[in-house]
Amino acid sequence: MSVDVFAQTYEERREELLKQQENTRAEINVLEARIKNYQAKVNQAEEQFDQSYEKFQSLNNLIALQDDKIKNLQEEQKQIEAEIELTEEEIELRENELEHLIESYQKIILYAYKNGRTGSLELLLTSGSINQMLVRSNYLRRFNEQKNKQAEAIKEARLELDEVKDELEDSYQRNRLVIDEIQDEKQELDNQRQQQELTVEEIKEERSTWLAELRKVREEKENLENSFANLISEEESLREAENERLRRLAEARNIADPSRRADEVEKYSTSSVFRENYVSDEILLTYEQSFAQAKGQMPWPVNSKTVAKKFGRIRNPLYGSVTEHPGIDIISDPGAPVNAVSDGYVMDILPMRGYGDVVFVKHGSYYTAYGNLSSIDVEVGAVLSRGERLGRSGTSESELGEVLFFAVRDGKEFVNPENWLSAK
Template sequence: MMIKLMLALIVGVGISSSTSVWSQKKSAQTTKTKTSSKTSKSINSLKNEQEKVQKNLKRAQDSLKNTQLSTKKAMREVSRLDQGIEERSRLIQNKNVEIQTLQENISSLEKDILRLELEYASNKEKYVDLIYHAYVKNSSYSKLMFVLSAESFSQAYRRFRYIQDFASMRKSRADEIGKNRDDLVAKRSQLTEQKAQSTLLVQEREAENQKLIEEKDEQNRLLVSLKNKEKEFAAELAKQQAAAEKLDQKIKELIEKEAEEAAKRMAKKNDEKAKNQVKTENKAFEGSKGTLPSPLPGSHITGRFGIQFHPVLRHVKTNNKGVYCTSEAGAVAKAVYEGEVTQLFSVPGSNTAVIVRHGNYLSVYSNLTKIFVRKGQKVMAGDRIGSVYEDENDDNKTTLFFQIWKEKELQNPEEWIKGWKRKQ
């Protein structure tokens, strides 16, 4: 009996011990599971946070890119509107001249019609008198009796001539009346036509005036909206000016070098024929002033030559040493006149530039990427010089910087290229 009790006690203690160990293991596993779960949650939270940060960074980068893009677009839009306003103002001015000319023509026609009406009335009255006179004469005696009743042969002849002259005068008066009538009809027709034309021109002018007002309003709204981005414009302008100054300095150095080399070549030749050839080239180039083709066909001016006010930062002036003309993606710069390629060079921020010599004159094409010419190559007007850089931050728009020099003396390209000169 005692043995059974001891065995039962031992078994009980064993079971209790096993249960305790199992409970401890289970507790440890539970604790481990909880810790693992917390760690997993922490990692997921960090990953989510990281993704959120990356999204925010991307959004910020996109926003910056869009801001830069919208800034450039806005600048381009301001320039486009500025040019549109200028062209529309010129169109309205031309229509005003046309209207004035037509009004003068109408006034002249009205005077002609009045004169013709008076002549017509006068000739009709005179013709009536002639007819009445002829009727009276014919009713008194016949033309034959009028001649035969003469007292002498000379009197008879004079009477005969009188009858002939009278008939001729009557016919002349009738013809004159007919001509007066035809002239009146023609003049009245011209008057009606020119009045209709004048009315149409006035309507067109009013429509253009309305468009001009709308364009000016749009430009003003755009300028007001851009006022908040003055810092961005100032930063962009500073960047552009720095690049422009580098380019100007490089071009100036090369132009001076080019002039010295040309002088040395001429001195070596010391040939009247060579000198005369340069004179001929100069004369031909100068004779083309105002008629040269655009170096970037289909483009429009986005930066004029000389001192210009910034379209947004009105208190800021820029001094452009050439003309900026802008076109669509894929645009190619072309030679404005026949000549020889003398320089190809690169400037950081302005890509590649090409200089073409035309006698003592030089044309400069800057902001090129792919070049289609080589140094020493002869080119003709319209030959491809190079592809213009496409700005991915500005819808791949292309902007060429173009200059004309007479040796070391900078020229205004607007006076040389057809359609570029501002009309007063």
């Protein structure tokens, strides 16, 4: 295989690695901006001791963001190391190629040394005929051309090898910078965790307030579960009534007597419970199948994958008390667009204590809830496509701050949303 083919393959693969690094660096820059935002919140909270709980929450979000940044930096380091490995392999290939060229050239030079100009003149003068002399002269000319061509190839190979070595040194330098950045971030993270411990000590002094908050959180969760269950029950009852109306309407249209048929059709023609954009059971089934098939591959509802509060049992670091979180809180930019993760329709929109304004979306037997919205762009009954905007996430004025509350319900129980969302 020629040097050009190796170079082309190397360049294409290196370009892909550099593109991956560029994407990872873009994610790091977004995280860095959010870190600065929460750093500002931490600094502001430090100025007022009575805001220690807000400081705790902001530190918690800051630590989650820094953890994510370290993960992205480590991913960038892996990509750079892969680039280094690829470049080192390319250098080895080019060095072997150069060594082969040099060996060939050495053989040519050795032959030329042993059979110098005297030998060449003798070779011509001892020719048996003019034709033989011409043949020998042509051979000597081509020999010199091959020698010069080999020397030029060695020169070009050396230049190309030096260029790839420069690229390797560039990769080494970027890797050293990323490693230094990882160390700095880890040190900063350790400092934040120490600060978190100090903040925890401050909050311990507010035990009675926290216990009241704990009771409130449990009540809010119970209220959300009950409201969700009631919504589902009411919606199912309405759907049963609507399906029964549609069945009777179909029967009425088959009545033979024109007068009676007209009366019965008129009686069942208008829905008393659903608007004109009623979603049929058949369409709901397609929503359900699509939702189920997309498990682990759904888009995140906001342009962020940093989770400040996980799903399920959460143990309080202060008192060891446990609460159940029915969804996840995703840190996002203030007022960021919130998009539907799958096709469905808006079952209801309710203000919920502890979760702000919540949009409930039905996807067959699956449901999603989007809470702490600063604004809502849809109405009850609206049919949504995957990726369609339904509102905007929380701001500093929202009940939960600059986060989106997101929940997934499978039938009668809440499930971990992170199992449904894409890991990439």
